[in-house]
Amino acid sequence: MRILFLNPVGILGGAERAMLDLMVCLQKQDARLSLHLRAGTDGPLLDEARAAGVDARVLPLPEQLSTLGDSALRGHGAREAWRLARNLVPTPALLARYGHALRQEVMGLGPDLLHSNGIKTHLLSPFTAGLPLARVWHIHDFLGERPLARLALGAQSRLASAVIANSRTVGEDARGVLGKTPVHVVHNGVDVERFSTVPHEVADLDALAGLPPAPEGTSRVGLVATYARWKGHDVFLEAASEVTRREPGLPVRFYLVGAPLYRTPGSQFTEHELRQRIAHHGLSGRVGLVPFQADPSRVYRALTLFVHASTRPEPFGLTIAEALACGRPSLVSRASGAAEVLTDGVDARLLTPGDAQALASAMRQLLSDAPRRARLGEAARKTAVEHFSRERYAREVLAVYHAVLSTRLSPQGSVA
Incomplete structure (x- = not known):
């Protein structure tokens, strides 16, 4: 199975650390997996993924797109709405160029499954429409609280073969936004050997x-x-x-x-x-x-x-x-x-x-x-x-992958 992970940025926030742990454990659980990562910006995420044996590269996301987001609209008024509206003006042209580059990258790699790890990369799904792959959206946020993302992802939900939600409450929220798209709840995992009670490894x-x-x-x-x-x-x-x-x-x-x-x-x-x-x-x-x-x-x-x-x-x-x-x-x-x-x-x-x-x-x-x-x-x-072990986490995510791909390949299944 060839899996392409997409992430908007190359920094190491919570969603990125969870994805790193997932990739490491997936390789341990099934050596036949071929894992690839493309991130919109450079950073330690790519360095650590490469160190773990993942083919990790930058697919540069334009500055105007990487800083674009509607999270600041929560509880804010006209100023934030006006700022966002102003920044949206160049978005269609930038998206078209980036979407073309993404589609070429995906066609060249030929993955069986695309694992999208952020709202910005979920929103790029139309640019891979028609390609013979499954798409899994990993949801790490409450979509219902994101006014623009909620509308856009709801309209595109048919492009997602399945959704992974990182908690039950996120899963419930996602079902309300994405309709009939299958949602699987998988709590995040961590390396419980690295994160342990070893007393001599203590920061000053x-x-x-x-x-x-x-x-x-x-x-x-x-x-x-x-x-x-x-x-x-x-x-x-x-x-x-x-x-x-x-x-x-x-x-x-x-x-x-x-x-x-x-x-x-x-x-x-x-x-x-x-x-x-x-x-x-x-x-x-x-x-x-x-x-x-x-x-x-x-x-x-x-x-x-x-x-x-x-x-x-x-x-x-x-x-x-x-x-x-x-x-x-x-x-x-x-x-x-x-x-x-x-x-x-x-x-x-x-x-x-x-x-x-x-x-x-x-x-x-x-x-x-x-x-x-x-x-x-x-x-x-x-x-x-x-x-919260990452082994349990990877095992449950891999089960989602297999379920999605078996549905796509069955006579009754439809190609995403």
Whole structure:
């Protein structure tokens, strides 16, 4: 089976890390698979895919297309709508040129199946229409919240042979947008050997953040996320301020780990904005900004508590699975897709999205209760191995591939 993966960018966000793990495990599970990746921009995704033995190349996506997106329209008004409308003007001509290049690439490679890993690449499906291949759209977002993407993908849904959704809530949302297109729910997976409790592989968060070394016995609480505005950096800082106000002598530091990885304007905090918020809360010297880390496993193991604070429903939340696999006691927004298999108080603390007071209270409780942290961490690791291993992930995705291709090749099946 020859599989072509398409991704809009070459950076390593959650969807990209999940795809890398998928490709690595697919090759282990079936050596006959031939895997290929084309990304719209260069970056570490391509480097790591090549290191894993995948034929990975850039198919350059024009700047105007790579930065185009309607995610910033959530909850915003006329200014964002006007900006998007202005940027849409050159889109048809750019899409036509890029679509032609994509079709030529696909025809030259001749894949049996095209695995599209982002909304922008789903929207390119018409340019491969008529070619003898199956198309699987991997959905990592709530399409119903994306006004333009919802309409466009709904109109093109017949071109998708099947959809993989990374959580049950994403699957339900996708069914509402895509109609009769088959939707398969497959929770993301992580490398539970790399993300483990190995104690000697620990990051020096203070050095990475440019802070002086913390006194011995200092607890470390961290949020690991891109700088997307809905990831809850503001809620995390408000909770940190509340903890510091109520427990001024508590030896604890807080860390924001990540970067503004994506190229869609208006959807992310800048580093300057976050530093301003830190100063506003009087947390200078108590909060460190740690840049994006290619190996986040070392970051998780350095944390006393891991925090996931997304303020709106999150499709999955790969950092949750990674932190759990590292045995971290975790405070998790209950609206995340990964929380679908978690039990509050057993393998994580599940909290209402956007509730800074509840987050602060949970932080204070766990920071003062080491035995409880230990119990949560042990259960977290067990849950991650059982539900979030990348081997399970690849096995379930491969089953979708086989089902799609067997339907295409059967006498009753129709060629996509």
